[in-house]
Amino acid sequence: MLNIKDVLYTQDMIDKRHLDIRTITMGISLLDCMHEEVNICAQKIYDKITRRAENLVKVGQEIEWEFGIPIVNKRISVTPIAIVGNSCNTDSYVPLAIAMDKAAKECGVNFIGGFSALVQKGCTKGDWILMDSIPEAMKVTERVCSSVNVGSTKAGINMDAVAKMGQIIKQTAHLTADDDGLGCAKLVVFANAVEDNPFMAGAFHGVGEPECALNVGVSGPGVVYHALQSVKGQPFDVVAETIKKTAFRITRMGQIVGVEASKRLDVPFGIVDLSLAPTPAVGDSVARILEEMGLEVCGTHGTTAALALLNDAVKKGGVMASNHVGGLSGAFIPVSEDEGMIAAAEAGVLQLDKLEAMTCVCSVGLDMIAVPGDTPAETISAIIADEAAIGMVNTKTTAVRIIPAPGKVVGDRVEMGGLLGSAPVMPVHSQSSADFIARGGRIPAPLQSLKN
């Protein structure tokens, strides 16, 4: 029998602790949209997305009312466009990005992911065209997100692509300079990218996925933070247990919403991504959870250990609550999207090197970090290489979403607006990595890849 305390507790989590479904993301295969004429391919992409996702937003809103739980974002991910675009006789995939953007607007979703290429072992003609199209695509579209996977545990790291992406990020920043390089906030470079990630900017619908699938991303840093306030000073065993119980509840909510949405949309339910995704709102911060464990400011010594515990406990609590767990599943540490991270970075406590260490134990990587506008492309490539190496060796997903904000220097602030937040410009090492990046080639896959 239901008890009034449980009901009020749930409502309190939603009203005061920012508990929500962060996203329901419909993955749509575009493999049947190939055509040698790029404009026909674009039309097929638009038609398929708008047909498949026609009711996504409507159903999302109905479910929000019925369960009384906000579903903050309704989104779409598609087959990596480099694969689809390979069929076209063209030297630019910008028309395909425009078709995606138009379709996203028609469906009422705020982001569409999949302007992507998977190049961990090497690039096809389409992969090069896609990468070259990114800066322009990020400039002319509003809702399209792009990602490039440059490394994996199985394949090693494609250093030619790493070098290329450093330049692409710089060009994207340059072309969107009027918005402080906002285009770079929609562009992520991965190692070990997952095919069913519902979160932007890195979502795409992998080729191993079905025709269409619905993936759900839950969130709730505020709920975890609040729960930890009740166990102040107690040993880490208690901390871990408290996080697990909270993560279980959050994930169950994602599971029930996902199953209901997939039933109504007549689309198979994919996975729940058990991620703690912060927002810039006060009380919805991952950094503040780490600080609640006893750190004066996020980024000081002990931060990596605190994050390791958090990340692991979230997974352990969530995994029993859902029949299919996937995506990135862990704690996100996007600097600009997390009020506590912003404060820690502005105080100079949270630095790039510490963030890099933190990415060894959390779900993704260097996320939403603003660096000086004059940072060389090679330095950005080297940052990507470091992250990819961490992902490759630890058999985990890592990513870099970095904004070399044009004209900005350390101490300035970059305003992204909305959920993207604002990022203090952080210093990078001024010593050159140019000769390292100029080598090109491929870093061989590590011994960890030989599991057969």
Next chain:
Amino acid sequence: MKAVVTVVGKDRVGIIAAVCTHLAKLQINVLDISQTVMEGYFTMMMVVDTSASTLPLAELAQRMEEAGKEMNLSIRLQREDIFDAMHRV
């Protein structure tokens, strides 16, 4: 379909009567009520059956929320299974 109605507001005469009148107008049947006053606030949870209503649940939830605003109360109608999912293993 079973749903949970929660009503929270400053305690005064006639809250239950007013809420029940609204539910009756919407053809919602009350199955169970538990109620308490916490820190001066009237707090009530009702388990209801909406199957006799012709309106979709999302619409019922919106109507009850609006009714609550008129009465200076916070009223929510939510599907019951969300609470079961979150609080039962």
